[in-house]
Amino acid sequence: MIGCALIACKRNNVSFTYSPSSPKAGETVTFINHSSSGEDWSWSFGDGATSASKAPQHVYKQPGTYHVTLMVDNNKSWRAAEDITVYDTVPSFSCADTAFVVYKDYTFKASVYNPYNYKITYEWILQDSLVSVDGGVLKCYFTHPEDSARITLRLTVNGESLDIKRAFYIKDRKTNSMLFRTNSGDYRQRVFGDRAEGYQPTTDSELLDIEQDVEQWYNDSTFRLADLAATFPGIQGFKIANRKIYYRANGLWVANIDGAYKVQIDDKPCVAMTLDNADSRIYWATAEGVWHMPFVGSDNNKFITTPTLLNELKNVTKIAADAEPR
Numbered sequence: 001m002i003g004c005a006l007i008a009c010k011r012n013n014v015s016f017t018y019s020p021s022s023p024k025a026g027e028t029v030t031f032i033n034h035s036s037s038g039e040d041w042s043w044s045f046g047d048g049a050t051s052a053s054k055a056p057q058h059v060y061k062q063p064g065t066y067h068v069t070l071m072v073d074n075n076k077s078w079r080a081a082e083d084i085t086v087y088d089t090v091p092s093f094s095c096a097d098t099a100f101v102v103y104k105d106y107t108f109k110a111s112v113y114n115p116y117n118y119k120i121t122y123e124w125i126l127q128d129s130l131v132s133v134d135g136g137v138l139k140c141y142f143t144h145p146e147d148s149a150r151i152t153l154r155l156t157v158n159g160e161s162l163d164i165k166r167a168f169y170i171k172d173r174k175t176n177s178m179l180f181r182t183n184s185g186d187y188r189q190r191v192f193g194d195r196a197e198g199y200q201p202t203t204d205s206e207l208l209d210i211e212q213d214v215e216q217w218y219n220d221s222t223f224r225l226a227d228l229a230a231t232f233p234g235i236q237g238f239k240i241a242n243r244k245i246y247y248r249a250n251g252l253w254v255a256n257i258d259g260a261y262k263v264q265i266d267d268k269p270c271v272a273m274t275l276d277n278a279d280s281r282i283y284w285a286t287a288e289g290v291w292h293m294p295f296v297g298s299d300n301n302k303f304i305t306t307p308t309l310l311n312e313l314k315n316v317t318k319i320a321a322d323a324e325p326r
Contacts (some may be wrong), residue, residue, distance in 0.1 A: 038072035103192035110136030174325035212235035285316035
């Protein structure tokens with residue numbers, strides 16, 4: 001009688017929960033077993049899949065409502081059941097960055113649940129500057145501050161198309177500028193690393209008014225154009241930085257300040273030039289426009305960088321660097 005009473009009193013409170021509470025197709029669902037006892041576990045997930053783990057994980061391939069059961073120790077009396085609703089997985093795209101500014105590279109990645117390996121094509125549509133596209137990966141940057149810069153991803157999955165649209169707030173940011181004087185007026189162009197916005201007319205001309213390249217104070221000494229003519233034949237203007245002289249003379253040249261290792265940077269006639277010490281760059285003007293490249297750093301003044309065209313301003317007579325962020 002005592003043994004029967006003990007058996008009759010044996011109970012197992014079988015129950016479980018799952019996380020996340022609103023799973024999507026393709027998302028891992030973790031089942032948490034709250035049973036008070038037991039050694040053998042029999043799970044049925046309602047889609048034909050089963051598990052013998054105490055606290056299994058499962059991925060539903062399709063949205064829908066599934067009847068999940070847990071039986072403990074193969075005892076039908078020790079059983080718990082619950083319906084789980086799995087929601088549709090909506091394709092999307094995202095960026096690791098959460099704040100956006102002009103002229104900075106961003107990478108957007110598409111997220112598309114495709115359990116049956118359907119053919120997918122990606123078409124990215126944006127009104128700004130595209131860097132590259134590799135299927136579901138977009139690399140781009142924004143050139144204008146906007147409240148709602150829009151990017152659209154057009155997906156075609158198994159012949160069916162869907163447009164995914166997102167809008168982003170793009171902030172402006174300050175940076176240094178280059179100033180140019182031409183026969184038709186003065187211009188400013190902000191420079192963001194390897195990129196620059198379009199040049200705009202400006203009335204801030206103080207730096208251009210004083211800019212000249214016929215005299216420079218460097219390392220407690222004054223260098224004048226006339227004094228350098230013997231060492232640098234044909235010199236028309238110059239700037240000095242890091243013990244190197246950049247000078248105009250039938251093109252643009254670089255040499256050591258003592259005249260050694262003269263190397264021609266550009267053989268086209270150079271009508272104006274300056275150095276931007278903030279970005280360690282040379283800027284010079286030819287008939288084609290304004291060019292730039294990094295300072296030359298080698299001992300023999302050989303360089304491997306390629307001059308880059310900044311703009312196509314014509315008839316530039318002066319160039320100045322404005323290091324004050326604007």
